[in-house]
Amino acid sequence: MAVAVIGTGKIGSTLARAFGAAGLETVLGSRDPGAVADAPVKVVTVAEALAGADTVVLAQPGTAVDEFLAEHGPALDGRLVVDAANRLAAPVQNSAAEVAERAPGARYARAFSSQGVEVFADPLIGGTASDHLFSAAEEDRAAVEELISAVGLRPVYLGPDQYELVDRALWIWFRLAVAQGHGRHSGFRLLTDSDAPGSDARD
Structure with a gap:
């Protein structure tokens, strides 16, 4: 998997560091690569990052997504777009509709949007990996699970087109953590009978 992380802030840099450490071919895309110091992976222009990627992680502020799509939407054709940006002041936090409009040839997933960067930087909470909720088409499920696992989180699939459900998890996290x-180093954990000691998930 070749990953372009768009956005060089805390979330983008943290995710890129984790992806690179897990062996994924990863670059950071920036409008001004020369201004980025101490980057965990190679920093290139946004256009260069998109050209070499099959998976694109949007790790910008939610307010920057529309401008990005207006300029680079056609370059997303055929790529998996993982939306980690939050439009916090908007009625809908995700950018599924905007990606569909500006990049109709792209595939969309919602992940890395419902917890703070503190959890991405240190996914073990009390010695246990936090769960991370995501939504994607079934055919893209494995790819997104690989990204989430690369960060050290346990992926929990909500199914396709459940983007607003993922968004609600963000507000639950905010309510509990803040x-x-x-505290912001807080996470979720789905418990099932298969988690019981000595149980067999095949039973």
Whole structure:
């Protein structure tokens, strides 16, 4: 998998570092590569990053996505776009509709948007990997799971077209981590009977 992470802020840099450390071919795309210091992977222009990628992770502020799509939408044709950006002030936090309009040939997934960067930087909470909720088409499920696992999180698939459900998880995380004071290094864990000691998931 060749990954282009668009955005060189905390989330973009943290994800790129994890992807690169896991052996994924990863670059960061920036409008001004020369201004990026101490990058964990190679930094190139956005156009260069997109040209060499089959998977694109949008790790920009949500307010920057429309401009990115207006300029680079056609270059996303045939690529998997993993939307990690949040339009926090908008009625809908994800950019599924905008990607579909500006890059109709792209495939869309929603991930890395429902927890803070602190969890991406250190996915073990009390010695246990946090779960990470995501939505993607079934044919893209394995690719997104590979990305989430590369960060050290346990992927939990919500099915296709469940982007707004992923968005709701962000607000639950905010409520627990910030408003309820549990701290930003907080995560989720899905527990099932197969997690019980001595159980066999095949039973």
